[in-house]
Amino acid sequence: xxxxxxxxxxxxHFLRTKISPFxxxxxxxxxxxxxxxxxxxxxxxxxxxxxxxxxxLCMDKSSAAILAFRRPESAIAGGxxxxxxxxxxxxEDDENQAMEFPGGKVGFTLEMNFISxxxxxxxxxxxxLDDDGYPLAGSRFEQVDEETAVRMYKSMVTLQIMDTIFYExxxxxxxxxxxxxxxxxxxxxxxxxxxxxxxxIVPQYREPGILLWRGFTLxxxxxxxxxxxxxxxxxxxxxxxxxxxEHNYFTVSSPLATQLPQAAGIAYSLKMDNKEACxxxxxxxxxxxxxxxxxxxxxxxxxxxxxxFICRNNGWAISTPTSEQFRSDGVVxxxxxxxxxxxxxxxxxxxxxxxxxxxxxxxxxxxxxxILVEALTYxxxxxxxxxxxxxxxxLNEIEHWKTARSPLAIFRKWVQRNGWWTDxxxxxxxxxxxxxxxxxxxxxxxTEKCSLExxxxxxxxxxxxxxxxxxxxxxxxxxxxxxxxxxxxPV
Amino acid sequence: xxxxxxxxxxxxxxxxxxxxxxxxxxxxxxKSGRGSLLRGLSTAATEQELRILxxxxxxSSSLNLFSAINQxxxxxxxxxxxxxxxxxxxxxxxxxxxxTGLADRFGKRRVFNTPLCEQGIxxxxxxxxxxxxxxxxxxxxxxxxxxxxxxxxxxxxxFRYRSGNQFNCGGLTIRAPYGAVGxxxxxxxxxxxxxxxxxxxxxxxxxxxxxxxxGLLLSCIRxxxxxxFFEPKWLYRLAVEEVPEKDYMLPLSEAEVIREGSxxxxxxxxxxxxxxxQACVEAEKDGISCELIDLxxxxxxxxxxxxxSVNKTGRLLVSHEAPITGGFGAEISASIxxxxxxxxxxxxxxxxxxxxxxxxxxxxxxxxxxxxxxxAIKSTVKY
Numbered sequence: 082x083x084x085x086x087x088x089x090x091x092x093x094h095f096l097r098t099k100i101s102p103f104x105x106x107x108x109x110x111x112x113x114x115x116x117x118x119x120x121x122x123x124x125x126x127x128x129x130x131x132x133x134x135x136x137x138l139c140m141d142k143s144s145a146a147i148l149a150f151r152r153p154e155s156a157i158a159g160g161x162x163x164x165x166x167x168x169x170x171x172x173e174d175d176e177n178q179a180m181e182f183p184g185g186k187v188g189f190t191l192e193m194n195f196i197s198x199x200x201x202x203x204x205x206x207x208x209x210l211d212d213d214g215y216p217l218a219g220s221r222f223e224q225v226d227e228e229t230a231v232r233m234y235k236s237m238v239t240l241q242i243m244d245t246i247f248y249e250x251x252x253x254x255x256x257x258x259x260x261x262x263x264x265x266x267x268x269x270x271x272x273x274x275x276x277x278x279x280x281x282i283v284p285q286y287r288e289p290g291i292l293l294w295r296g297f298t299l300x301x302x303x304x305x306x307x308x309x310x311x312x313x314x315x316x317x318x319x320x321x322x323x324x325x326x327e328h329n330y331f332t333v334s335s336p337l338a339t340q341l342p343q344a345a346g347i348a349y350s351l352k353m354d355n356k357e358a359c360x361x362x363x364x365x366x367x368x369x370x371x372x373x374x375x376x377x378x379x380x381x382x383x384x385x386x387x388x389x390f391i392c393r394n395n396g397w398a399i400s401t402p403t404s405e406q407f408r409s410d411g412v413v414x415x416x417x418x419x420x421x422x423x424x425x426x427x428x429x430x431x432x433x434x435x436x437x438x439x440x441x442x443x444x445x446x447x448x449x450x451x452i453l454v455e456a457l458t459y460x461x462x463x464x465x466x467x468x469x470x471x472x473x474x475x476l477n478e479i480e481h482w483k484t485a486r487s488p489l490a491i492f493r494k495w496v497q498r499n500g501w502w503t504d505x506x507x508x509x510x511x512x513x514x515x516x517x518x519x520x521x522x523x524x525x526x527x528t529e530k531c532s533l534e535x536x537x538x539x540x541x542x543x544x545x546x547x548x549x550x551x552x553x554x555x556x557x558x559x560x561x562x563x564x565x566x567x568x569x570x571p572v
Numbered sequence: 573x574x575x576x577x578x579x580x581x582x583x584x585x586x587x588x589x590x591x592x593x594x595x596x597x598x599x600x601x602x603k604s605g606r607g608s609l610l611r612g613l614s615t616a617a618t619e620q621e622l623r624i625l626x627x628x629x630x631x632s633s634s635l636n637l638f639s640a641i642n643q644x645x646x647x648x649x650x651x652x653x654x655x656x657x658x659x660x661x662x663x664x665x666x667x668x669x670x671x672t673g674l675a676d677r678f679g680k681r682r683v684f685n686t687p688l689c690e691q692g693i694x695x696x697x698x699x700x701x702x703x704x705x706x707x708x709x710x711x712x713x714x715x716x717x718x719x720x721x722x723x724x725x726x727x728x729x730x731f732r733y734r735s736g737n738q739f740n741c742g743g744l745t746i747r748a749p750y751g752a753v754g755x756x757x758x759x760x761x762x763x764x765x766x767x768x769x770x771x772x773x774x775x776x777x778x779x780x781x782x783x784x785x786x787g788l789l790l791s792c793i794r795x796x797x798x799x800x801f802f803e804p805k806w807l808y809r810l811a812v813e814e815v816p817e818k819d820y821m822l823p824l825s826e827a828e829v830i831r832e833g834s835x836x837x838x839x840x841x842x843x844x845x846x847x848x849x850q851a852c853v854e855a856e857k858d859g860i861s862c863e864l865i866d867l868x869x870x871x872x873x874x875x876x877x878x879x880x881s882v883n884k885t886g887r888l889l890v891s892h893e894a895p896i897t898g899g900f901g902a903e904i905s906a907s908i909x910x911x912x913x914x915x916x917x918x919x920x921x922x923x924x925x926x927x928x929x930x931x932x933x934x935x936x937x938x939x940x941x942x943x944x945x946x947x948a949i950k951s952t953v954k955y
Contacts, residue, residue, distance in 0.1 A: 283699075315736035324735045331702070332735035336726045342692045343727065346699025346707070353681065353705075372719070376692030383687055384696070539737045540772050542796040545825065545872035 199409040206425045206457055209432040214494025223436040227501045233274050234496050237266040237489050239514050240290045246518045251466045256306045258320045262287050264461030267488035268393055271434035279358035282330040283344040288363050295328040299517050303525035316531040337368035341377025348386035359445045360388040367398025369412050378419045381451035388451045389441050395460035400473040416453040428456030431492040532571040635815040638808040640782035641670045644789040647819045649678045652706050657683045659710030668808050694720035698728050701741035706793055714750035715759045728798040729773030742796035749805035751843050751893055757932035763894035768800050769871045775799040776870040778842040782813040787822030804843035827874040833863035835953050836887040841867045844891055851945035860953050879911045886917040887952050891940045896924035918955035921948045
């Protein structure tokens, strides 16, 4: 297995550069990034041990400030990036036992060993809180202050209520389509909280919580869902296809995984501009089977693009379970084959997601390399309003994740136990959000649609002659056959 | 020399030198229209002609098509620090040499190889363009553009529209060599332009000569919309023309009448124009006056220029290498029938590739050759 791992020489070099006060632990399987404890020692494959004193971090509110950027020279745009060379055993430089090969020397072996198709043991899942919201003994995490924690919890509740009411609005026929993020509130909100507003979001579609965190209002959500003239997308896309330049959130498009190679390109631009920001691109477990997932991962790795791929592995791609989606140990193990550091995290543990995303972001920007995060979660709702998931999965499975594994319930217990939240506040918050969402729906329903002009603009930067002709012709048709067309679209 | 003067007209100043052929490494099929044309050229004569041209105009130089593309890319990178050129094997100059010298001059950060993955190249390019950069992506052969079809059709083309103009990838230009080359078989010969002409939101541009290639490519790169730019690979080394050294752009969505006539209008683009021009010259011997139009931009296309010409001549012939069924010739034909029905004196004729995969040994049979076009001109005029 030795050839699979970056070897000690690289690690030593990495440590000697002292680019960060943080330590790196390298074990046989992956690089563990940790900045949560004071002292640590670690071992490389060659058996060399390193001990290093690390500044105590993160147990106070100032931790964020310590996450300062000190990008190594080699990672700064304009300089040359050197590919990390792969080496075989350091002490086996005998030419007879190794072959010079493009990409680095490859050692020989007399053993005809096939590499196993999957790791013997499943990659464990990084976790901070247990299902009762108690920190696990020895758990390491980024401390969250009261203000942030309460804001995170409130946002998760808002997302849940927004989903519930908008979903109902679709059932009542008031909007054409909806898709909830239920069960995935922690990934949405904890990720948003762990990033800065300069980080660029390239969503799949089940991540509206990030927009919510960044200040996209309930009215703006409602205007998109109802396709009103206030929808910044100009009423052109199905509900839930949000996007906002102001909030650094690229517009959702329905094709899956297409956004992943784009994310690599966006990140390359950030890198060239020396921005202290990264791209965060989302995918689901199903979309990892798309060719564009491969394209995105490979381009990001080869181009050393500062991008974080977050796979929300929620177990189900509409009705297809992960067992019918891929083999081996899920998504996290794919990272290493691409040369991308990866971590598996409990996606329903708000503190674990928050800590992992912060650490990943810091590494991505500092080292100018991509990272893959697999967040294990569960799609508690149906795929969308066009789906009934009880037809293909057991009710008790849904119920278990809805109750015992609810990310809101787990995080609320932790927040409440800290004395930062009360039942009374809970009731008030829920009532208030409910009213705000209903108000937003009412207002959006009364708002007229975008005008017919918006059908033709933005295909190109300017209206070409064929579209001018078609618009003129359509307007004449509308005049003649008013009854054929919706009355709420101004002509 | 008849052929030589003919070619001069195609590219206005164009001369195809047989000496270029020898160095091209491209095997020319003697039976095809282009091959027989080129065989007829006298090296000495063309070189002399070039020298005269050079003396007359010192700010231009004689370039083949790949060198003109190369010059355009140099200018694009030089004039915009946010411009990038990348694709498979682009770093060392590209398999057709279009990117020669770019990496040395502008660095590996701006001119680089990509992994061998067309959907990745275009996806990456869309992301780069969406950040306000000029992303100039090369697909090594148009035949291999299909893995990127989804990225072009569903992503690039709709990027501005779907976001309500909050985002756009207008800085995207996808370059891809297309068309017959004499020995390319199924997968090095195709002309897939019609697929892309069915996609609102992108532009499709095809140049006919070195001078056109440089000016049109610079326009595409700087156009605020994503563009697919198909380069006639047969002409990469074959077509040589005086190309101004300066930075210049030729307008998109403007067709050009490259040969005036009164009896019939011929519409084409790219490498096919040289075959059509030969047919025009032959027809002239029979007293038929042909007007030849280079469409240049296929979408959004310049209907007005074609319409005006057909209103004058009363007849239309469209020719392209791509299979006839569902080809862009069908669109031109339908549009012109709508607009010029009462002026038409004969059915619109299409002389195109046949509805087979592009066949290797049958290429001379498959292609819309000079005599196929000439026959169609005669039968249309006599209709």
